[in-house]
Amino acid sequence: MSALPSSARRGEPMPSAGTASPLLAVRDVTIQYRTPDRLVTAVYDVSFDVLKGDRFVLLGPSGCGKSTLLGAVAGFLHPAAGTITLDGREVRDPGPDRMVVFQEFDQLLPWKTVRANVAYPMITSGRFDRRTALERADAFIAKVGLSAFADSHPHTLSGGMKQRVAIARALALEPAMLLMDEPFAALDALTRRKMQGELNELWEDTRFTLLFVTHSIEEAIVIGNRILVMTPHPGQVRAELDASGLGEADRGTPAFAQLERRIHGMLFGEAHG
Amino acid sequence: MAWRPEREYRPAPPGAIGDVSQSLPWLHRLAAREDFWRLAVLVALALVWEGYGRWLDDDLLFPTFSQTVAALWTATVSGVLPLRTLASLETLAMGYAGGVALAAILTTFATSTRIGAALLTTLTAMFNPLPAIALLPLALLWFGLGTPSLVFVITHSVLWAVALNAHAGFRSVGPTLRKAGHTFGLTGWRYVAGILVPAAFPSILSGLKMGWAFAWRTLIAAELVFGASSSGGGLGWFIFEHRNQLLIAEVFAGLLTVIAIGLVVESLVFGTIERRTLDRWGMRR
Numbered sequence: 001m002s003a004l005p006s007s008a009r010r011g012e013p014m015p016s017a018g019t020a021s022p023l024l025a026v027r028d029v030t031i032q033y034r035t036p037d038r039l040v041t042a043v044y045d046v047s048f049d050v051l052k053g054d055r056f057v058l059l060g061p062s063g064c065g066k067s068t069l070l071g072a073v074a075g076f077l078h079p080a081a082g083t084i085t086l087d088g089r090e091v092r093d094p095g096p097d098r099m100v101v102f103q104e105f106d107q108l109l110p111w112k113t114v115r116a117n118v119a120y121p122m123i124t125s126g127r128f129d130r131r132t133a134l135e136r137a138d139a140f141i142a143k144v145g146l147s148a149f150a151d152s153h154p155h156t157l158s159g160g161m162k163q164r165v166a167i168a169r170a171l172a173l174e175p176a177m178l179l180m181d182e183p184f185a186a187l188d189a190l191t192r193r194k195m196q197g198e199l200n201e202l203w204e205d206t207r208f209t210l211l212f213v214t215h216s217i218e219e220a221i222v223i224g225n226r227i228l229v230m231t232p233h234p235g236q237v238r239a240e241l242d243a244s245g246l247g248e249a250d251r252g253t254p255a256f257a258q259l260e261r262r263i264h265g266m267l268f269g270e271a272h273g
Numbered sequence: 274m275a276w277r278p279e280r281e282y283r284p285a286p287p288g289a290i291g292d293v294s295q296s297l298p299w300l301h302r303l304a305a306r307e308d309f310w311r312l313a314v315l316v317a318l319a320l321v322w323e324g325y326g327r328w329l330d331d332d333l334l335f336p337t338f339s340q341t342v343a344a345l346w347t348a349t350v351s352g353v354l355p356l357r358t359l360a361s362l363e364t365l366a367m368g369y370a371g372g373v374a375l376a377a378i379l380t381t382f383a384t385s386t387r388i389g390a391a392l393l394t395t396l397t398a399m400f401n402p403l404p405a406i407a408l409l410p411l412a413l414l415w416f417g418l419g420t421p422s423l424v425f426v427i428t429h430s431v432l433w434a435v436a437l438n439a440h441a442g443f444r445s446v447g448p449t450l451r452k453a454g455h456t457f458g459l460t461g462w463r464y465v466a467g468i469l470v471p472a473a474f475p476s477i478l479s480g481l482k483m484g485w486a487f488a489w490r491t492l493i494a495a496e497l498v499f500g501a502s503s504s505g506g507g508l509g510w511f512i513f514e515h516r517n518q519l520l521i522a523e524v525f526a527g528l529l530t531v532i533a534i535g536l537v538v539e540s541l542v543f544g545t546i547e548r549r550t551l552d553r554w555g556m557r558r
């Protein structure tokens with residue numbers, strides 16, 4: 001099931017209206033790391049727009065600065081040049097309007113049950129009162145299929161289950177944007193594929209705006225409707241591609257394979273260096 | 274390679290296997306409990322003590338376990354021992370609370386500023402190796418004979434152990450948890466209380482345990498040194514007093530009380546906290 005036809009079927013406004021002002025605007029962003037003896041440029045002069053409802057994928061080889069870029073959008077890092085604005089306001093610090101799902105399984109608070117983990121940011125951010133937060137937590141835990149484990153502590157869950165909880169926690173907060181840094185990279189292939197499907201279902205359900213980092217071309221096409229292909233170190237934009245027609249069900253189709261080949265060519269070089 | 278047929282099986286449906294997690298017989302459960310084995314060790318030690326005491330047969334050097342328990346009973350019933358114990362525990366509580374409070378302030382300062390971190394590490398390096406008892410003469414000069422001097426040395430003995438462990442614990446909190454806390458919008462003390470303290474809880478707890486042992490040790494030693502002149506007097510004074518009167522069974526009873534309180538606090542208070550927190554959270558190393 002691909003995203004566009006279904007959205008048209010339901011008669012909801014199309015996510016990318018072309019003229020709409022972007023939710024997230026990244027403009028001429030350069031990001032550097034200062035180590036004790038050198039200044040490393042990780043991302044160079046990157047610009048892109050994310051519209052409301054986008055599933056925007058940052059794709060590139062290891063070390064090209066995807067995490068760095070995502071970290072800057074999250075507010076952990078500050079660009080050396082350029083601006084990042086969310087809803088017209090410049091991003092300065094991390095905040096609950098941009099929830100992050102990390103690759104690492106230890107992002108859950110081990111001292112809280114699954115339910116408490118999901119409810120916690122809703123309560124601390126002051127966006128929901130305690131009762132509503134707990135109700136929403138239960139609803140989102142059910143959405144990711146973990147109702148039976150709501151009272152368990154994270155150390156008793158498998159890696160995939162922990163990632164589901166992290167996704168539920170992020171979604172339940174209704175952030176303006178959901179940031180995911182290779183959330184499925186540490187999972188086995190089978191679970192990863194299942195989680196990709198679940199993420200797409202969740203998107204059909206709640207239509208969040210997603211910024212998703214991966215170095216898997218296939219994952220980028222399955223998840224994304226828009227793919228930003230980055231060059232190796234330092235990360236620059238190689239291309240911004242449309243993948244809105246392709247999803248889960250199109251794996252193995254000629255169109256899917258063609259896009260895959262095209263991106264592969266960009267990443268690993270055809271003729272040019 | 275020989276040809277082997279392919280096989281497909283029909284796994285038993287979930288209901289057919291029976292109880293997948295069954296409870297073990299009580300004997301197995303008992304044997305799996307740490308406190309059962311600790312109790313066994315205590316009983317064995319008491320038996321060895323009794324046997325050796327009887328064999329030595331010298332009340333003045335080494336009273337038996339039963340003589341010690343008898344002395345303990347008499348001293349308890351007469352109200353002297355509870356009074357002394359209470360006095361000790363009161364002083365201890367004050368010193369311990371003071372040490373922990375100062376450690377909390379110092380560590381919070383150290384986690385939020387660079388100068389604070391330098392201050393903490395330098396002060397700890399300076400004062401942690403200094404035996405609290407070595408400060409007693411100075412404390413006596415400053416605060417006079419009595420509780421304030423004791424509280425001062427106990428605070429000193431607790432402060433550095435707790436601060437050092439808490440600080441090390443805070444620093445070892447992983448980057449993912451830190452970032453998660455920040456994306457929740459937590460800053461300042463809410464970040465410290467909501468993320469750092471629970472994440473560093475194993476270290477904090479071991480600091481608190483160490484501090485408790487140091488405090489107890491320092492208190493008894495300090496009371497032994499100058500307990501004779503303080504009017505109320507604690508357990509150390511109880512021991513000192515009876516040694517002077519060569520009532521060695523009472524001395525042993527005093528020591529036994531010190532040990533018993535240590536054991537109770539260790540296994541009941543800290544043990545319960547550990548079971549309720551670290552074990553439940555899967556954080557016990």
Ligand SMILES: Nc1ncnc2c1ncn2[C@@H]1O[C@H](COP(=O)(O)OP(=O)(O)OP(=O)(O)O)[C@@H](O)[C@H]1O
Pocket residue numbers: 033034035040041042060061062063064065066067068069215233
């Ligand atoms: N803390 C740091 N200090 C100095 N340099 C860093 C630091 N973190 C990353 N870099 C540099 O920035 C570059 C980009 O790193 P980043 O983690 O963003 O890559 P990535 O695209 O996420 O890679 P991966 O797919 O392996 O996660 C790297 O080449 C690395 O040299």
Ligand SMILES: [Mg+2]
Pocket residue numbers: 066067068181
């Ligand atoms: Mg990365």
